[in-house]
Amino acid sequence: MSKAMERIMDAVDLETFIVCKDEEEGKKLSIQLMDELGFKDVNIVFCQHQGPGARVRLRGYVYKPGDRYGWLKN
């Protein structure tokens, strides 16, 4: 894990708009995107498709409760 990533308290949210034909495709691309960015523990918090694409809020957990937190080492 990168040094900067270790300082994330719990999760990284990525909010964007994905051009896609429906919600299903939006979700598929969302997961693919987070995977490409290197996140392992990924959730789609919010996804709403209208017309041209999907408004999404994607989450990659860096630490979950009970983990050994990188920011606590410093």
Next chain:
Amino acid sequence: MSFERKKVLLAPLDPVHDIGLKMIKRGLERAGHDALLLPPDYSQEEIIKAIIDNNVDVVLISRTLGYGVAEILGRFVDLAEAAGIRDKVKIGIGGMAIRPELAAELGFDAGFGPGTTVEEAVAFVEGREYVPDEIRGKKAKKDITRGYDYSFKNKSIEQLLDKIVDGIIDYVSDKTTSAIQRAELRRQILKTSNESERQSLRLEYAKLCDKIVKDFYEAGKYREKTRPLLPEELKALETYVNETNSRMNPLKLQHADKNPLVFIQYGTGCPFMDIAHIKSCEAWGADGAVHFDPSWGARTEGFFEGYITHEEDGSVITYENLKRIKDSLSPFTLWQVRAHRGLNTPETVLLAGIIGADLTKINIAYGSLGGGTDPERLTVDAVCAIKYAAEFNMPFDVVTNEELCGVPAYKAFAGMLIVSKLGLRLGGKPILQPLFCYSPEVMVSGQMQDNYVDFNAAKILCLRNIVNAPIWCGAPIGFLTQTEDRVQSSLMTALHASLASSLGVDGISIASADEAFSGGPISVAARIDTLKATQSAFRFFGKSGIVPTDSAEKWAYEIERGIENVLESIVQNGNFIDALYKGLLGSREEGAYPGRAGRGTVIKK
């Protein structure tokens, strides 16, 4: 230090925007300086000329538009150097497009981004360090119950409540439970300094626990998905908390005096993550924090000991966990430990009291109709718990969460008022906690078909018509109105907070922007979203308010009549506990089920 009058030139390097500079000009003049404000849309060369012509000491440039900002400001510095004024004149830049790091990179003496105060700019001009108007030290804990005398305006309801409370006190007088016995053992365990006595008390305690807890005391086994926190982790946490406290300068959410206190709810499972979230929320203005324990903890007889983390929702209650959380709080933070459901209610309140919690939460009606605990068991336990709350001078809220099961507000309120009156009789300080929610009742009956305002307002108006008691809306406000959309969720919270403020309530519990998301733990960023939204809403409404329609008064009257009818039916029934089983305070058809945990465990003394 003697005052040195400065000559300051203020110049908007922008086609139109200069409002920020106008405010700073006023602040500088008030502070005794000479301030000259150039009109917008001057060229850079004209500004340089004005600096020279007026022989100023300080220049403040503003830039709102973001496009090409680095190039434009970079050129300004070059021109200032070429004109020979760079070393003689102090130059600061500010505005929406400015960040301090950009200013430093371009060679300015200071950069003021969005949110800069006039005082900050004046401090720069005067060459002194800016000391923000800190609320640290000024922010103090507020007693929610202060100023309330609990006098009943509705005497008929008061008389009915007194009769029911008489019956409860009489019923429990010759009864006890293992939870009550454990609580007293815990008190002794914490009191004794003799290790062998402590060990023998522990074994006695273990005999009164479920197997899973007994195994911990007798064989050192931990429950699945829990683990002890290591000494090095505890040390690292201490460092983290100390460092965080040293730079804590909390924001203030309230804009008007009437804005309620704002509580957040935590229970990530890990006391360390809880502390990290609480500290962040304190910094962003939260006034209080509410401890959530795991749902299995409420259905397990007995508590573990030590520092324990948990991989699922809800943070395990142990003396050590609670103490560590309490010790990490800022002195101004109100801290509540919930004890409104479950098989460890007396010990929870006792621990909270010993450790120094400010508030707790007890409700027999919800705990036994929606919380899963047997009505008789919880009634006996709750009377003991309320006595502990009184002993430690800890006010407790009585939350009507059974509304979320489908119980109509008037029935839930009847239960809330019974427990509140019981609390008063036992020397406690109850706080009414009606829900601000889109409940099953209103989904079916349509009271929120038009708006979310009237029925929530009706609840508050109704309670005010009955008794002069503190009100803290829960929990969290806006329940079932929020979606997974961060903006929508934060907005719903902020609007409900504004409604609560408009109705003059004393406190609110707010959700995070993750309220409707169930796929993982709540993130700290989602907590800050709703705190910021609430702060903005308080700023927006100030002392003004939200005006409900006539429906609010009509429904307030109907709820009050409904409460009275329920209380009458309980008095006629003759026994409060029996009334809970029979559904008089919420029936199976309405979604309330008398809990089974702890059934048949009440012991005759």
